[in-house]
Amino acid sequence: MTSHVKLRKEKTGTVDYDIQIKEVRCQLVDQLKVLDLKLEQKTQQLQDLTDYLRRRGEIENEYARSLEKLAERFSSKTKSQTSVLRKDTTTNSVSQVWVALLTHTRQESKDHSEISESCSNVLIQPLTNCLDYTQRLARKVSLQPQQCTKKPWVLDKSTSLY
Amino acid sequence: MTSHVKLRKEKTGTVDYDIQIKEVRCQLVDQLKVLDLKLEQKTQQLQDLTDYLRRRGEIENEYARSLEKLAERFSSKTKSQTSVLRKDTTTNSVSQVWVALLTHTRQESKDHSEISESCSNVLIQPLTNCLDYTQRLARKVSLQPQQCTKKPWVLDKSTSLY
Numbered sequence: 001m002t003s004h005v006k007l008r009k010e011k012t013g014t015v016d017y018d019i020q021i022k023e024v025r026c027q028l029v030d031q032l033k034v035l036d037l038k039l040e041q042k043t044q045q046l047q048d049l050t051d052y053l054r055r056r057g058e059i060e061n062e063y064a065r066s067l068e069k070l071a072e073r074f075s076s077k078t079k080s081q082t083s084v085l086r087k088d089t090t091t092n093s094v095s096q097v098w099v100a101l102l103t104h105t106r107q108e109s110k111d112h113s114e115i116s117e118s119c120s121n122v123l124i125q126p127l128t129n130c131l132d133y134t135q136r137l138a139r140k141v142s143l144q145p146q147q148c149t150k151k152p153w154v155l156d157k158s159t160s161l162y
Numbered sequence: 163m164t165s166h167v168k169l170r171k172e173k174t175g176t177v178d179y180d181i182q183i184k185e186v187r188c189q190l191v192d193q194l195k196v197l198d199l200k201l202e203q204k205t206q207q208l209q210d211l212t213d214y215l216r217r218r219g220e221i222e223n224e225y226a227r228s229l230e231k232l233a234e235r236f237s238s239k240t241k242s243q244t245s246v247l248r249k250d251t252t253t254n255s256v257s258q259v260w261v262a263l264l265t266h267t268r269q270e271s272k273d274h275s276e277i278s279e280s281c282s283n284v285l286i287q288p289l290t291n292c293l294d295y296t297q298r299l300a301r302k303v304s305l306q307p308q309q310c311t312k313k314p315w316v317l318d319k320s321t322s323l324y
Binding site for chain 1 (some may be wrong): 236
């Protein structure tokens with residue numbers, strides 16, 4: 001009778017343990033789902049930001065090249081005129097205006113070329129690293145539920161020893 | 163004999179006057195040539211400046227439109243994400259960054275659109291007026307030599323009265 005009660009108690013303890021393990025497993029699976037969703041959102045955000053910077057870099061580059069071409073076109077045009085009319089003070093003042101205007105245009109072109117470089121390379125690099133890290137994390141997370149499904153069987157075997 | 167001398171003196175006076183008139187006419191024609199050249203240069207300068215501003219206006223407009231499209235594209239994309247993840251504080255901070263970034267992009271687009279408007283209309287208008295005025299002046303100058311060629315005949319007639 002005593003051994004029967006002892007066996008019953010042991011069986012009840014094993015069942016409680018199984019229930020607890022199942023509950024923890026369910027909680028873990030739920031938390032992993034939340035983490036998985038968050039990782040997915042983060043990946044999307046990083047991807048969007050990378051896309052924005054890549055396109056912005058292209059736009060800045062196009063703008064810089066257009067300004068450079070414009071400056072180049074009028075630089076050669078006004079240079080030939082200036083060389084012909086060097087002694088005329090009025091023309092000199094106009095040519096000075098041209099020099100200032102084209103210098104300013106070239107400077108703007110350079111500035112936007114640097115912004116393009118920053119967008120396309122400098123800023124994208126840490127984002128790409130972050131994206132890689134997030135994706136590695138996402139892969140690990142996607143493997144966790146399998147491990148969770150395996151573990152209880154291991155635990156079930158171990159608990160059967162009690 | 164006295165009337166013969168008088169007639170001779172009158173004839174010599176008329177010949178001197180004709181020579182002086184011819185000299186003045188030659189000087190005037192030379193000066194008109196210089197003025198004509200200057201007007202041509204001015205017209206070219208104004209035309210170049212107008213061409214520069216027109217092309218600059220186009221470049222600024224293209225840049226402004228590209229930025230506006232970029233902001234529009236990511237605005238609709240991030241809005242849908244933000245509405246899904248409104249309660250998440252991390253996502254909110256990221257969405258705040260997006261709002262700031264897109265607001266800045268739109269502001270830049272507006273600024274460059276205004277520069278485009280200034281280049282294509284506001285700044286070109288006085289230049290076009292100035293160009294019209296210069297061309298009218300050039301037309302007048304080109305008519306001057308004809309008048310100069312006519313005038314001496316008129317003067318010759320009047321001098322023949324002395």
